[in-house]
Amino acid sequence: MTTQALAADLRDEVVVVTGGSRGIGAGSARRFAQLGAAVVVSGRDQAAIDAVVASITSTGGRAIGIPADCTSQEQVDALLAGTEGAFGPATVLLAFAGGDGRPEPITQLDASRWCAVIDTNLTATYITIRTFALGMVERRRGSIVTMSSTAGRQPGGASVAYAAAKAGILMLTRHLAVDLAPNGVRINCIAPSAIETERLVQNMPAPAREQLAQSFPLRRLGTVDDVADSAVFLATAQSSWITGVTIDLTGGRITG
Ligand SMILES: NC(=O)c1ccc[n+]([C@@H]2O[C@H](COP(=O)([O-])OP(=O)(O)OC[C@H]3O[C@@H](n4cnc5c(N)ncnc54)[C@H](OP(=O)(O)O)[C@@H]3O)[C@@H](O)[C@H]2O)c1
Numbered sequence: 001m002t003t004q005a006l007a008a009d010l011r012d013e014v015v016v017v018t019g020g021s022r023g024i025g026a027g028s029a030r031r032f033a034q035l036g037a038a039v040v041v042s043g044r045d046q047a048a049i050d051a052v053v054a055s056i057t058s059t060g061g062r063a064i065g066i067p068a069d070c071t072s073q074e075q076v077d078a079l080l081a082g083t084e085g086a087f088g089p090a091t092v093l094l095a096f097a098g099g100d101g102r103p104e105p106i107t108q109l110d111a112s113r114w115c116a117v118i119d120t121n122l123t124a125t126y127i128t129i130r131t132f133a134l135g136m137v138e139r140r141r142g143s144i145v146t147m148s149s150t151a152g153r154q155p156g157g158a159s160v161a162y163a164a165a166k167a168g169i170l171m172l173t174r175h176l177a178v179d180l181a182p183n184g185v186r187i188n189c190i191a192p193s194a195i196e197t198e199r200l201v202q203n204m205p206a207p208a209r210e211q212l213a214q215s216f217p218l219r220r221l222g223t224v225d226d227v228a229d230s231a232v233f234l235a236t237a238q239s240s241w242i243t244g245v246t247i248d249l250t251g252g253r254i255t256g
Contacts, residue, residue: 009237010036012091013036013038013235014088015091016083016132017040017041017042018068018093018096018128019097019098019099020039020040020094021041021045021048021052023224027223028228029056030052031228031232032228033056033063034061035232037062037092038062038086038087039063040064040090041063044067046067049067070127070128080131080132089136090132090135092235092236093142093145094144095124095145095147097120099120100121101159101163103157104160104161109159109161114161118165122166122169125147133176133180137185140183144180144185144188145189145190147169147190147192148169148173148190149162150248152165152168153170173188177244178244186242188234188239190230190249191255192222192250193250193251193253193255194212194222195249197224216252217252217253219251222251230249233247
């Protein structure tokens, strides 16, 4: 499908992006808006949300911002209501909110840290999907993309809580794909390795980033555009006979 045809295709889509206030989610929010969709940018930091919305609307795109902590059912209910009030029912959900995968040995990972990381990633994804999927099932229309990580595929530098949460998101996706398919709703997952976001650039000096880039067979880090490309593919009719899969964005590093 050409970019022009895809843009025409996305004009009727209402896309909700959790984790849309920065990094990977912000990049995908901008991409869907460029392709003509109406986009709801969500996160917890109002100033960051406003900046992403402004970057979209200033170039003629359609976007609003609605803050929500996705670990709170009440706040995600408000996100749903705000979306429907502004643009109508969501047709695409990018459940990308998450993070906090910093290395923590099990000896230092107490139960409160374990629960916090599981909640931020796995429980937040469950609450978000359940809230939006109910209406999608009724309307028999919807496409959901979840956000895992290479950490959910194989042991690495991230904490075990983050790895377990991201592995949980993989199975949540596969399980729900089977549940939701008869109702015309698809759900797929993206599992990236190192994506060069503002956060990565801030936290890792350039020489370390270059060394990390060289460790991938394709000899570069991933970009937010790489993630947006996969999100567009998985969320749209381009992948209409695909549900329950995970795209590993790993620069050629084999995971599984
Ligand atoms: N960057 C990578 O290399 C990489 C690799 C694999 C997977 N991932 C995953 O990709 C997603 C985005 O990561 P990123 O690198 O773009 O991180 P980031 O720049 O730190 O952004 C994280 C986003 O998630 C939101 N968020 C976190 N907890 C939330 C909660 N409880 N409720 C609502 N929103 C919440 C943040 O909102 P606020 O900042 O507004 O609070 C922000 O928009 C995460 O799920 C992460 O685990 C990233």
